[in-house]
Structure formats: structure tokens, C-alpha cells
Amino acid sequence: LAGSRMHPVDVVITRAVSFVPVFVLGFEPSVLYAYLAWVSFHAVFIHGNLRWRFPGLRWVVTTPEYHHWHHASDAEGIDKNFASFLPLWDLLFGTAHQPAHWPRHYGTHDVELPPGYLAQLVHPFKRARQQKPGG
Template sequence: MIFLLSSIGGVMLLTAIELRWPASTEPSTRLVNAKVWALYAAVTYALVPIVGSLATRGVNWLGGGVFDLASWPIVLGVLAFAFAMDFGEFLFHRAQHAIPFLWRMHSLHHSDPNMNATTAARHFWADPLIKAVTVWPAVGLLFKPTPLILVIYASLSLYHYFAHANLRVNFGRLSWVLNAPAYHRLHHSADPQDYGTNFAGLFPIFDLIFGSYRRPTRFVQTGLAERPRGLLDAIVWPAKAR
């Protein structure tokens, strides 16, 4: 409940800042995003922590988990787990753009014509469940996280709302260190020349290593030609998307 309230509070604050200093004044789809978020939140906050944690713990119980993070200093343990999870998210994100049936789900996220903080929750409802049974147990093969580390990592995911914000925030030459609105906006670009760039969720170093890094030097428009008209479209999106 605290995490959900923090998400709502963070989005409300970012939305207020966006409305005062918008990077783009294109029409917003925040109302559609809010409806999608309600369904997404029900899955994410009710099922994913349970499914993901059980999958990770299950892998650990079966003998997975080369490194037991309980014996590590908490800061080092959090960083190691966060990097491993973000690398898993990065690979999954690449797969979403390469595998047609995953793209049909993921394209709902990219269809927003004016990327903003609420876009961070504009995902097809099955996406988090797929990650819960792929990324989470894969990381469980490497690490045994403590409950505290899992809680801290969940809190770090709130940063994604900022990374999607409709703000002109650019880390410039340091854009390879941490994701930012300008960096991630390029990933959502409607311009084909920007396709296949900046997949990272938190740490762009993975884009740099795998050749998909592009430093943001210009402001771009976002979105796809096909968009959901409402919640029902979003619920059945893969059946409609091309």
C-alpha cells in the first residue's frame, strides 16, 4: 500500500511539474493512461511481487543463487541486485522489440503520442507477469536477495516515472550513467532513425556495451500511428496491434 501511494504521489507531483514546464505541448493521453494504470497496478502490486518473489525464492530453494546477499554490505548488495535486475530488464526490453508477439504487447507503451510520467504505467497487463517468471528467476540463479533488498529495489523502480516525464532534463555527457527524460524520450521517438536505441531502464551503460546507446542531442516527438481509444482497446491490445 505504501508503495502504491508513493507511486501515485510521485506521478501527481511530476504531472504538476510537467504542466508547468512541459517539454512538449502535444495533446496528452493521461486519462487513458490512468485507466490502463488501474488495471496494470492491480496486476503489478497484487501479483508480480508474489509471483516474482516466489519464482526467485523457488530458484534459490532449488539450489540457485551463487551469491547470498545477506552476507554483503547492504549498499553493495542493493547495487549488485539492481544492476543484475536492470540487465535482465534490458535484455527483455530488447526482446520486446525483436519478437513480434512481445512487440504487440509492448507497442501499447510506445503508442503514447506525448510521453509523460503516466506513460511509465501504460503497459499491457500481461507484461509484468511475463517478466516475473523470466527476469526474476534468472537473477535468482545468481543472487539470493534479502527481503530488505527486494523492498529497496521495488522503491528504485519509482525512478521510471521520472525517466518518462515530459520534461527537458538531459544529463548531457553523463547520459550514459543514469537514464533521464531526454535519454528515454529518444527511445520512444516517432522518427524511424531513432528506432533500436536507448533500451536501458536505469543504467545506460548496457546500451553503451551492446551498441544501442545514443546520446540525446535533440528533442523528438513520440508515439505510434495506432493508438488505443480507451481501456477496452488497451485490455485486448495485442489482438488489435500490428
């Protein structure tokens, strides 16, 4: 069970954007620890194979029901539900999707990754370079 799968460059950027303001604003370490505990719990919770519904929370905080659509390969779920914690962002950007039914299929589609860990680390940069005009 993985709470996230991220490229190391993405991890560095995400953590810097998340934690630098906490330190600059002078929050106590206990606040950081509480945040880390919540984030860790929430990541495992939303990725859990739980068919629970939370009608009162479904548009307030992400739940397994909401996040399952982020991983769906059903056509209606592609490029939906990007929010980590607050569905408000998906509502604002038009990417929220939370129908009454659950996804039928999960996983990636039309994605070919090279074999090997190092090749996969380099892959996003090669693909971006190849997509540039004249690249």
C-alpha cells in the first residue's frame, strides 16, 4: 500500500513549498508533527479499498470515494479529482467528479514506461524535451 508515488524532483519541490512556509512563519515543531501525522493517515485512508460513503464530507475533504475517481481509467474519470485534501480546488477548476457509482476500472492508459528505475526517473524529462517543437 503506497500513500503516494512521486518523482524525487516532485517530492523536493512539494516538500519545499509545504514546509518552508511552516518554518519561516515560526510554527512550533508540534504543529509540523501533527500535520505530518494527519497527512500520513489521510494518504493511506484515501487509497484504502474502502467502499464507505461520507455524504457530509464528500465535498469538504477528500475521501476514498472521491479519490478512487482520481485513479479510475473509466473514460468519465480521466483527468478528474486532482485535489489532495480539499475538493474545493477541483470544483473551482472544473475537474471534480463524484457520481453515485464507483469506478469500474483503475490504472493508467496509453502510458508506456521504460524498464528499469533509472530509465523511469529520466523518462519525464526526455518526453518533455521530445515534445518541444524541433525537439
